[in-house]
Structure formats: C-alpha cells, structure tokens
Amino acid sequence: xxxxxxxxxxxxxxxxxxISFSWLAVKMGDIxxxxxxxxxxxxxxTSISGLKEGSAIELAGVIVGKVSNIELDTGDYEAVVxxxxxxxxxxxxxxxxxxxxxxxIGDKFIKLTPGGSEIILGAGDEIEETEPAISLEELVSxxxxxxx
Amino acid sequence: xxxxxxKLGGDFLYLLETTGRMGIFFASAIANIFKPPVSLYAIVRxxxxxxxxxxxxxxxxxxxxxxxxGLQGYHNLKQFGSEDVLGSAVALxxxxxxxxxxTALMVIGRAGSAICAEIGIMRHxxxxxxLECMAINPVKYLVAPKFVAALVSMPALTFIFNIIGIFGxxxxxVVLLDVAEGAYFQGMYKSVEWVDIRLxxxxxxxxxxxxxxxxxxKGYFLHLNRTGVFGxxxxxxxxxxxxVFSSVSILVWDYLIGSIILS
Numbered sequence: 001x002x003x004x005x006x007x008x009x010x011x012x013x014x015x016x017x018x019i020s021f022s023w024l025a026v027k028m029g030d031i032x033x034x035x036x037x038x039x040x041x042x043x044x045x046t047s048i049s050g051l052k053e054g055s056a057i058e059l060a061g062v063i064v065g066k067v068s069n070i071e072l073d074t075g076d077y078e079a080v081v082x083x084x085x086x087x088x089x090x091x092x093x094x095x096x097x098x099x100x101x102x103x104x105i106g107d108k109f110i111k112l113t114p115g116g117s118e119i120i121l122g123a124g125d126e127i128e129e130t131e132p133a134i135s136l137e138e139l140v141s142x143x144x145x146x147x148x
Numbered sequence: 149x150x151x152x153x154x155k156l157g158g159d160f161l162y163l164l165e166t167t168g169r170m171g172i173f174f175a176s177a178i179a180n181i182f183k184p185p186v187s188l189y190a191i192v193r194x195x196x197x198x199x200x201x202x203x204x205x206x207x208x209x210x211x212x213x214x215x216x217x218g219l220q221g222y223h224n225l226k227q228f229g230s231e232d233v234l235g236s237a238v239a240l241x242x243x244x245x246x247x248x249x250x251t252a253l254m255v256i257g258r259a260g261s262a263i264c265a266e267i268g269i270m271r272h273x274x275x276x277x278x279l280e281c282m283a284i285n286p287v288k289y290l291v292a293p294k295f296v297a298a299l300v301s302m303p304a305l306t307f308i309f310n311i312i313g314i315f316g317x318x319x320x321x322v323v324l325l326d327v328a329e330g331a332y333f334q335g336m337y338k339s340v341e342w343v344d345i346r347l348x349x350x351x352x353x354x355x356x357x358x359x360x361x362x363x364x365x366k367g368y369f370l371h372l373n374r375t376g377v378f379g380x381x382x383x384x385x386x387x388x389x390x391x392v393f394s395s396v397s398i399l400v401w402d403y404l405i406g407s408i409i410l411s
Contacts, residue, residue: 006196013200017304020311021349028239028340054341 199301214316
C-alpha cells in the first residue's frame with residue numbers, strides 16, 4: 001500500500017470537516033437540498049400570538065410542513081399565515097387549522113384537523129376554518145375574575 | 149513629572165503605531181493571498197500543520213467537553229425532571245459557544261505559538277531579510293499561506309469538535325446515564341437552527357483570522373519589539389504575548405460576534 005502522504009492527510013482532514021458541517025447543516029439547520037416538495041396555502045387567524053416563521057404544522061401529531069411567512073392584513077386586522085405543506089398530504093377545504101402549544105411552556109404550532117369534504121385544497125388556496133391561539137394568561141384571568 | 153508625561157505620550161504613540169502596523173500587515177497579507185502565483189503546495193503544507201496536526205487534540209478536548217456537558221447538564225436538568233432536553237442543551241452550548249472558543253484556544257496553544265516562534269526566529273536570524281534580498285515577498289511567501297490555512301482549517305476543526313462533543317454528550321447522557329436516545333437526538337434536531345450553525349461558522353472563521361493575524365504579526369515584527377529584548381528571550385516573550393493577546397481577543401470577539409448576530 002502506498003504510504004500516507006501529506007496531501008492525503010490534509011484531504012482526509014478537510015473531508016472530515018466538510019462532512020461534519022454538512023451533517024449539522026442538514027440534520028439540524030433544516031437546510032436540506034433534497035427536501036420534499038411543498039405547496040403553499042394560507043390561513044387567517046384573529047390571533048397567532050407566539051407563532052413564528054418556521055413553526056411546525058402537525059396533522060395527527062405528524063409534522064407535515066412549516067410556517068413560511070406571517071403578515072398582518074391591515075384591512076381587517078387579522079394575521080395571514082402562509083403554510084408550506086408536504087406535497088403528499090392532501091387537505092380538504094373544510095380542514096380546521098388551530099394554533100396549539102406543545103406542553104404548557106412549549107413552542108406554538110399549527111394543528112390541522114382533516115375535514116370530510118370532497119374538495120381538495122390546491123396551491124395558494126386558503127384554509128377557511130381556523131381557531132386562534134389560546135392564551136393561558138387570558139384563560140387564567142377569565143377564571144379568576146369571572147366569578148361574579 | 150515631565151518623565152511621566154513623556155512616557156505616557158510615548159506609550160500612546162507606540163500603541164497608535166502598532167495598531168496602524170497591524171492594519172497594514174493584515175491588508176497586505178490578504179492582498180497577497182490573491183496575488184499570483186498562488187503556491188497551492190505551500191497552502192496544503194500549512195493546512196497540514198495548522199489543521200490536520202491539531203486534530204488529535206481537538207478530538208480529545210471535544211469528546212471530554214461533550215461528556216462534561218452531558219454529565220452536568222443531566223444532573224442539573226434532573227432537578228426539574230426535564231432530562232429530555234439534554235440533547236438540545238449539549239448541542240446548543242457546543243455549537244454556539246464552546247465549539248468555536250475551545251477550538252480556537254486549543255489551536256492558539258498548539259499552532260499559534262508555533263507560528264509565532266517560527267516567524268520570530270526567521271526574523272531574528274535574518275532569514276526574512278534574506279528573502280527580501282532575493283526579491284521574494286516575505287509576506288506572500290510566509291504569511292499568506294498561513295492565512296489561507298487558518299481560514300480553511302478553523303471551520304473544519306470547529307465542526308469536527310461539535311460533532312465529537314455531541315457524541316461525547318451522547319456517551320455520558322445516553323450510554324452512562326440512561327437518557328432516552330430518541331429524546332437526546334430529536335430535541336437536538338428540533339432546537340438547533342440554521343442561525344446557530346451560521347453563528348458557529350462565522351465565529352470560527354473570524355477566530356481563525358484573529359489567531360493567524362496576531363501570531364504572525366507578533367513574530368514578523370520581532371525586531372520592532374519595544375521591550376528591547378531580541379534573540380531567544382525576545383522570541384519567547386513575543387510568543388507569550390501573542391498567545392495571551394490572541395486568547396483575550398478571541399473571548400472579546402466571541403461576545404461581540406454573538407451580540408451582533410443574535411440581536
């Protein structure tokens with residue numbers, strides 16, 4: 001066998017560095033060049049407090065997409081959330097999107113509940129049925145101060 | 149009294165001069181990287197010295213850093229019953245902080261001091277003047293390959309450190325202390341974002357530049373050293389200086405980069 005020379009050692013070293021970087025980037029940074037294709041849909045909420053870009057979208061507990069963008073509709077003061085949904089997941093037009101919290105202090109995510117309609121949502125369509133974020137503080141204060 | 153003012157003024161002027169010289173040195177080193185002809189073999193040799201030879205020490209330090217994080221994180225998190233976030237705690241502290249900083253400190257100790265002493269001795273034994281006499285640009289010949297090597301090696305070393313550290317945390321947390329394996333890795337995948345990895349990358353590149361800049365600068369200008377001690381003692385002094393100064397600047401810049409990028 002040929003003796004290991006300097007170039008080969010340097011090559012192995014750089015390769016190891018590059019592999020480490022790409023493992024971190026793909027596994028953890030969600031930078032995946034081989035990502036599955038997605039299609040965009042929108043949903044309007046009266047409050048999304050705590051939801052962020054990149055928040056997960058779950059259907060039956062399985063992550064099927066993420067929030068790509070959040071903007072405010074200055075006309076009717078509603079939050080417009082853009083969702084990227086996995087191409088393989090078909091959503092009915094009466095799907096319900098609700099904002100939930102993982103645990104008591106966990107991250108906010110969007111929970112999708114499938115409907116029974118025949119009509120399937122396509123790219124750019126809007127999910128009509130939504131439930132806003134539930135604020136724990138509001139619930140607690142309602143419970144404390146509504147005892148009259 | 150007048151002596152004191154004179155000394156103060158002299159110190160200030162010296163500081164000003166050194167700062168300016170450092171800036172010019174940096175600019176000329178960067179400019180010389182791109183000036184043809186580029187000697188690839190010199191760069192490869194420097195990467196071998198700067199990076200590949202540092203690998204063993206990085207592996208050992210990374211493994212034990214990760215294991216300590218796993219162990220201490222486990223005992224602290226256990227009080228709150230949330231051992232499940234151990235993976236993300238280990239990964240985040242490694243990627244954001246400990247990976248770049250500890251790698252930089254180890255590289256300063258192993259390669260930075262050697263670079264400084266090497267160039268210092270070349271300056272002292274007039275080899276640099278000899279290069280100039282032969283119309284070889286010493287900055288291009290000696291310094292520029294080291295800059296490239298540092299720029300390439302530091303990120304590679306840092307990411308290897310991160311991976312080994314995460315594996316060390318896995319050993320301590322999952323294998324020895326029975327944290328669920330799935331919780332360790334899933335928590336990690338979920339909580340580490342691209343921002344953290346980018347922060348780590350930016351930090352490692354800047355640290356690499358700082359290390360090679362300060363150590364080569366100190367060695368290259370051995371003869372302008374203000375202590376008036378040259379020769380063997382002078383080399384030992386500037387090497388100490390270079391190690392201390394670059395370690396301190398790493399920690400200062402660590403804070404600065406963090407505050408710029410995370411804000």
